[in-house]
Amino acid sequence: MVLTKTDASLRVHMRKLPSQKPKASGVTDRSSKKAEYSVRVSLQDTGEIFTVPKCRGHTKICELKTALELIAGIPSDCQRLSYLDQGDLVDESTFNFNGIIPRSTITMTIWPYNGLPALVRAAVSGDICKLMIILGRSDSAGSSQPLGTILPSPWPSHRLLPALFVSAHRGKKAVVQFLIANGACVTSQTPQGRNALHAAACQGYTECIDILVAAGAPVHVRDLGGVAPIDAARRVGHQTSVRLLSLSRWQQRTAEVPPRRHLDPSELFAHxxxxxxxxxxxxxxxxxxxxxxxxxxxxxxxxxxxxxxxxxxxxxxxxxxxxxxxxxxxxxx
Structure with missing residues (x-):
């Protein structure tokens, strides 16, 4: 068989074709991975607006809710997100699927069950009298008892967790003390594994950290991402909170070690x-x-x-x- 010039050039061209491999589905360019932007989240119940950085088109709504726990101070199971209409955003859907564009505004509301929106609003405002009324103690709101008094029949601790988490995130130490005195459990965690100490540490409120640690909040607990309260404070740059949590963690570790009354002679120094x-x-x-x-x-x-x-x-x-x-x-x- 005699090869002509056109056949030889065609064969050379066919040899170069396999090097141009098609891109697999689901693989994005490096330029698209670097395309980060921020979105705003408006909390309708309190009128607050928060900015969420480092968002991408493939970011899921569940990842947004996880970030909003520390940015907005609202547990993920209490968040109800919508965009451009009243429809709820599905957790497994992405920003591209919902058509969310950079620097747009996402609406957040609190799920309306068990009086939770009113409880969160009272915790954000720091009004203890409203908390007394919401907790079903309207007869004690106008009495002569001080605001820090322990009242009878407190709510279950799991219902007080959102209010404790929000008040610690906003630095309302009086509300934190009131909720702890009325049955709020400092060891309760959100679905992401965070407690109120995470919220206070990431915002740098040392007084709330002291109150929570004194009430028995665990310092060494980690969330689902492996982040401890001291790690959350270190990421934001609150060095005072980092030093305070380091001291508290050391005190909790030493408290677990039983003291020995008698030392072995081999452990003694010469003097x-x-x-x-x-x-x-x-x-x-x-x-x-x-x-x-x-x-x-x-x-x-x-x-x-x-x-x-x-x-x-x-x-x-x-x-x-x-x-x-x-x-x-x-x-x-």
């Missing part, structure tokens, strides 16, 4: 084998025995830290010069 009540324990025979014990136990001499404790040091010379005073002082003791 703990002697009585330090005598005033002359650093000079004379006491100092010589002290140094001898340290060298016999394999420890380095303390001549660099205490130069006067050596045999030819200043304290030894003072003992030779005023030995009768040291002996008289030791005899009196």
């Amino acid at each position: 703990q084998h002697f009585c330090s009540n005598l005033r002359t324990y650093l000079c004379g025979p006491q100092a010589q025995r002290y140094m001898a014990q340290m060298r016999s136990r394999g420890r380095e001499p303390r001549s660099q830290l205490c130069p006067g404790v050596t045999q030819h040091g200043k304290w030894h010379r003072l003992h030779q010069k005023h030995g009768h005073l040291c002996e008289g002082l030791r005899a009196t003791q």
Whole structure:
């Protein structure tokens, strides 16, 4: 078979075709991955507007609700999102599917069950009198009892979690104290595994952190993404909250370790084998025995830290010069 010029060029062209592989479905370009934008979320119940950064076209509504827990302070199971109409956005749908464009506004409302919207509004405003009325204690609202008084028949703790989460996120320490005193559980978590300490830490409200930790809120708890309250504070840059949570975490860890009344002799330092009540324990025979014990136990001499404790040091010379005073002082003791 004789190959013509056209056949050879066609064969060369066909050899180059396999290198141009078609893109698989679902794979996006790098340019589309970098196309991040922000959207605004309007909370209709309180009139607040929040900005959610780092959104993309393939971002799901459930991921938006997870981010809004720390941005807006509303648990994900209480959020009801809609866009351009009153229809609810499906959790597994994406921004591209719902036609959400950059810098647009998404509407959020609180699910209207069990008086939850009114409870959240009272927690945001910080009005304890409204909380008393909402909790079914309208007869106590006008009484002479102080606002922090523990009232009878509190709500279940799972119904008080949204109000506690919102009040800690807004820094309403009086509301946080009132809710804890009336049955709110500080260990309760949202569907994303976050407690009220996450909300207070990400906003940097140290007073609310102190109240929650004193009430028994766990500092080491992590959400579904593996983020602890100290990690949430560190991401935002609240160094005061980071230091406070580090101290609280250390205190909770040490509280779990049972103290020992008696130490093993092998765990003692050299100076703990002697009585330090005598005033002359650093000079004379006491100092010589002290140094001898340290060298016999394999420890380095303390001549660099205490130069006067050596045999030819200043304290030894003072003992030779005023030995009768040291002996008289030791005899009196």
